[in-house]
Amino acid sequence: MSAPRYSNVDPNALAKHFDSTEAEKRWDAHWQALGLHRWDESRGRDETFVVDTPPPTVSGSLHVGHVFSYTHTDVIVRQQRMRGKNVFYPMGWDDNGLPTERRVQNYFHVRCEPTEPYVADLVLEEASAAQKKERPRLVGRKNFIELCHQLTTVDEQAYRSLFTRLGLSVDWRQTYETINDRCRKQAQLSFLDLHAKGHAYLSFAPTMWDVDFQTAVAQAEVQDRPKQGHFHHIEFTVEGQPDTFVIATTRPELLPACVGVTAHPSDARYQHLFGKKALTPLFGVPVPIFPSELADPEKGSGILMVCTFGDQTDVLWWRSEKLALRQILGKTGRLEPLTFGNEAYPSADAAAANAAYAELVGKNTEQAKKAIVELLRNPGPTGRAPLVKEPEPVNQAVKYFEKGDRPLEFLSTRQWFARLIDKKAELLEKGREIHWHPEFMATRYRDWTENLGIDWCLSRQRYFGVPIPVWFPLDASGKTDFDHPILPTSEQLPVDPMADTAPGYQESQRGQPGGFVGETDIFDTWFTSSLTPQIGSHWLLDDERHQKLFPADIRPQSHEIIRTWAFYTIAKAMLHEDSVPWHDVVISGWILDPDRKKMSKSQGNVITPMHLFDEHGVDAVRYWAASARLGADTAFDPQVFKIGRRLTTKLFNAAKFVLGHQGEVGPITHELDRAFVQKLRELVEKASRSYDDYNFAQALQDTESFFWTHFTDTFLELAKPRAWRTADEGQKQYSEAERSSAIAALRLGLSVLLRLFAPVLPYITEEIWSWAFAAESGQPSIHRAS
RNA sequence: GGACGCGUAGCUCAGUUGGUAGAGCACCGCCUUCACACGGCGGGGGUCACAGGUUCGAGUCCUGUCGCGUCCACCA
Numbered sequence A: 001m002s003a004p005r006y007s008n009v010d011p012n013a014l015a016k017h018f019d020s021t022e023a024e025k026r027w028d029a030h031w032q033a034l035g036l037h038r039w040d041e042s043r044g045r046d047e048t049f050v051v052d053t054p055p056p057t058v059s060g061s062l063h064v065g066h067v068f069s070y071t072h073t074d075v076i077v078r079q080q081r082m083r084g085k086n087v088f089y090p091m092g093w094d095d096n097g098l099p100t101e102r103r104v105q106n107y108f109h110v111r112c113e114p115t116e117p118y119v120a121d122l123v124l125e126e127a128s129a130a131q132k133k134e135r136p137r138l139v140g141r142k143n144f145i146e147l148c149h150q151l152t153t154v155d156e157q158a159y160r161s162l163f164t165r166l167g168l169s170v171d172w173r174q175t176y177e178t179i180n181d182r183c184r185k186q187a188q189l190s191f192l193d194l195h196a197k198g199h200a201y202l203s204f205a206p207t208m209w210d211v212d213f214q215t216a217v218a219q220a221e222v223q224d225r226p227k228q229g230h231f232h233h234i235e236f237t238v239e240g241q242p243d244t245f246v247i248a249t250t251r252p253e254l255l256p257a258c259v260g261v262t263a264h265p266s267d268a269r270y271q272h273l274f275g276k277k278a279l280t281p282l283f284g285v286p287v288p289i290f291p292s293e294l295a296d297p298e299k300g301s302g303i304l305m306v307c308t309f310g311d312q313t314d315v316l317w318w319r320s321e322k323l324a325l326r327q328i329l330g331k332t333g334r335l336e337p338l339t340f341g342n343e344a345y346p347s348a349d350a351a352a353a354n355a356a357y358a359e360l361v362g363k364n365t366e367q368a369k370k371a372i373v374e375l376l377r378n379p380g381p382t383g384r385a386p387l388v389k390e391p392e393p394v395n396q397a398v399k400y401f402e403k404g405d406r407p408l409e410f411l412s413t414r415q416w417f418a419r420l421i422d423k424k425a426e427l428l429e430k431g432r433e434i435h436w437h438p439e440f441m442a443t444r445y446r447d448w449t450e451n452l453g454i455d456w457c458l459s460r461q462r463y464f465g466v467p468i469p470v471w472f473p474l475d476a477s478g479k480t481d482f483d484h485p486i487l488p489t490s491e492q493l494p495v496d497p498m499a500d501t502a503p504g505y506q507e508s509q510r511g512q513p514g515g516f517v518g519e520t521d522i523f524d525t526w527f528t529s530s531l532t533p534q535i536g537s538h539w540l541l542d543d544e545r546h547q548k549l550f551p552a553d554i555r556p557q558s559h560e561i562i563r564t565w566a567f568y569t570i571a572k573a574m575l576h577e578d579s580v581p582w583h584d585v586v587i588s589g590w591i592l593d594p595d596r597k598k599m600s601k602s603q604g605n606v607i608t609p610m611h612l613f614d615e616h617g618v619d620a621v622r623y624w625a626a627s628a629r630l631g632a633d634t635a636f637d638p639q640v641f642k643i644g645r646r647l648t649t650k651l652f653n654a655a656k657f658v659l660g661h662q663g664e665v666g667p668i669t670h671e672l673d674r675a676f677v678q679k680l681r682e683l684v685e686k687a688s689r690s691y692d693d694y695n696f697a698q699a700l701q702d703t704e705s706f707f708w709t710h711f712t713d714t715f716l717e718l719a720k721p722r723a724w725r726t727a728d729e730g731q732k733q734y735s736e737a738e739r740s741s742a743i744a745a746l747r748l749g750l751s752v753l754l755r756l757f758a759p760v761l762p763y764i765t766e767e768i769w770s771w772a773f774a775a776e777s778g779q780p781s782i783h784r785a786s
Numbered sequence B: 001g002g003a004c005g006c007g008u009a010g011c012u013c014a015g016u017u018g019g020u021a022g023a024g025c026a027c028c029g030c031c032u033u034c035a036c037a038c039g040g041c042g043g044g045g046g047u048c049a050c051a052g053g054u055u056c057g058a059g060u061c062c063u064g065u066c067g068c069g070u071c072c073a074c075c076a
Helices: A020-034 A064-082 A098-108 A129-133 A141-165 A181-196 A252-257 A312-320 A350-358 A365-376 A421-433 A441-450 A525-529 A532-537 A543-549 A559-577 A610-616 A618-626 A638-659 A671-692 A696-724 A736-757 A762-771 A773-777
Strands: A048-050 A086-088 A091-093 A110-112 A137-139 A175-177 A200-210 A222-238 A244-249 A258-263 A277-279 A286-291 A303-307 A392-401 A409-418 A435-437 A471-473 A516-518 A552-558 A582-588
Touching: A020 A610, A020 A618, A020 A762, A048 A064, A048 A532, A048 A543, A048 A552, A064 A086, A064 A141, A064 A552, A064 A582, A064 A618, A064 A696, A091 A141, A098 A110, A098 A141, A110 A141, A137 A141, A141 A175, A141 A610, A175 A181, A181 A200, A181 A525, A181 A532, A181 A559, A200 A392, A222 A252, A222 A277, A222 A365, A244 A252, A244 A303, A252 A258, A252 A303, A252 A350, A252 A365, A258 A312, A303 A312, A312 A409, A421 A441, A421 A559, A435 A441, A441 A559, A525 A559, A532 A543, A532 A552, A532 A559, A552 A559, A559 A582, A610 A618, A610 A638, A618 A638, A618 A696, A618 A762, A638 A696, A638 A736, A638 A762, A671 A696, A671 A736, A696 A736, A736 A762, A762 A773
Parallel strands: A048 A086, A091 A175, A110 A137, A258 A286, A435 A582, A552 A582
Antiparallel strands: A200 A409, A222 A244, A222 A392, A258 A303, A277 A286, A471 A516
16 A cells, blocks of 8 residues: 655745636636536436526626625535535526517617518617617517527626626536527416416406506516605585585596495494495496495595506405496506496486596596596586595505506406416415525515415516417407417427417418417516526426426525515426425525615616626635625625635635645644644534535634634644744754644645635635645545535 | 514624624734735724513513614505
8 A cells, every 4th residue: 555645836836926817717717628517417316406597687787796696606506516416507598578678679779569570681780879860660579589689699798707707607508598499488388388277367357557568567566666646535426315425535537437435334424325326526427335344444534436447456346346347547548538428437417427528538647637636626516616625645655567657557458367366375385395595585485475466467568578379269250269269289389479370270361350360468577487497407398307407406596586586486386397496595685885775777886896806806706795694685895805815815825834845744643633633523514514504604704713713823833833843942853743743634624624615715725726635636626526 | 554684893794502792804002933914913992772571690582662674565
């Protein structure tokens, strides 16, 4: 048995300082040559670690928040790889949705018009200022998608170079764009599966509608914003009675859409009115007065009008009381032409009602509000003005589309939904099967799921996105038969029903009586995003691969999209395969600027990340990111980069010392050395436990603290005399055994600490590893050393 | 209005099952000794948001209050 060989370095041959930029390039190339980050598809599920990477929205803007959260994932991934796991770490680009749609429209000065035919050889450049003054060019959906590819390819490159520079150990062979053929196919397969299982349905029902984007929106895309409104106190009369009462409303313009009046059943002021009919002022429309527990006697006058539709509660009352549908608002948010005195809009005085409505028609809600207030100032049937006093300001919370500028309206439109309300119990159960990091984030999922009010509205009336793969037959009179949708086979996907012919028909039959029409709507972008685990695993396209990659191990994401991305992903996995999509969710916090505000582009406080790498070194930036606990918001603090930098420098210098000693390395026999090794062992156990719990911040802190306190400040100084083995001025002369024990302990300590630091500081640790340990261990990269 | 998180040194943050308050930065002083001045050694600095409670003992557990943040909430 030959003595093990040990490699040394000549400290004088090494650079005085660690050149991080040069090392980053060198080791990136090394890892690429080794294929270090590649997923090995031949290995089984149990030895594989699968990441459901968040596909960033490709819009060309990158900020330090990306650096922060993606580093968290990479630290976890690198640790798993060192544990011997076969890592599947893909990258997706989310180029499906409104941000891309807007950017492409702007850049090329085009508009998507699904009815436009496809132009095979369309070549467009960035539009000039002069071109942008003209009308935008109309292009078909397929051309629009191609333009999207053209533009996002550039953006993807920018993202990739940032992520590469950051040292993300992504397997770049596993990339996808959410709008590419395969993802569109998988989204449409998902729909076919939901439809076949009865989870997807078509409904003509009131849904939340954005009048600017002119599309339906889902509950998850809605946010409340404070808004100042005005209470308008309006007097109603009662049919066949002398009674009157006053309602308070912030939306007087919906008076023509009033279909009922309600108050709390125990409200003594109004009990005598229940069962009677009220007559609306100006329009003289008789509407039922009914009691409802949902009416709050404390709000306004305690009695209110129900309109189609002022808000979500109106929808509830409309359903439960089977009230009439009088929809005055059109999809553009303006009051549509209609006639009072017919069955839908009955009136005691049709002529007066139509005259009043003529003042409102064509106006938007704000304009109509002003106009109707003026009308209500005129004397009514009682001889008094229905507007009994001047409007009073009131603060209210109003629902907006998260990307919209005007309040949402409730319109009755045709939409596709996925059934979720009746599956809350199962959804909650799946949420409990998943481990949330930090744990309290599970509450957000639970609360959202428990309070879900409406099914998932899947359809959007937009142009760019994944088309809903459905056609409808037209009957002999040319009327659309929505009850018998025509679906493609899975082999035909992806399809665009506006461009592709319905199965069993000729293209010439499009729009003709007895022919067909294509569904114009596209999917909610979350419909595709909620499939990222299945997109990674090639669900329904490659069964063997799917078995090896699904469910995934971790889903990294931020907390504000628990109700959307996490929720819908859980819902999809449950509906499709009755499975969880992943076992663990790791939630990164936000980066706050020094004033504790969230960094965002719109607030102009974004710090672009690239220069941080040049200035501090990638390892130092990663150190900053990894110092933050999962779920905790962190202030942007350049001071922490400096600490990270100091750590890499110290590692560099300590390694120079430890590995600079020539000669044999003996067994660890000295008492001091054995004590050190014992402490080292305890550190490894503790840090490993932390890493296993995805608590890398704790592992880093413990390792760092040990490194400074026990290694450099204490043990290294204690071991120095023996390592040098000098006998200056009467000092003790150490034996060869004492010397070689010290060297062995120092090398062991360094090698262990390097490996504990490696997930966070991949470059400096790889650099030092290469000096000696790579040759000794036969493992050319520390990132595979266990 | 509800839920969740946070509140510890001037700043950024740790504080495991309760057991005498910690680190780094910043500040002050000393030291160029052969891994490192991108260092080392030493020092000052805190009513642990506030008020009660449990306990021999509370930064830690319980209750309440205040402040900050996030998410949610039926627009009268």
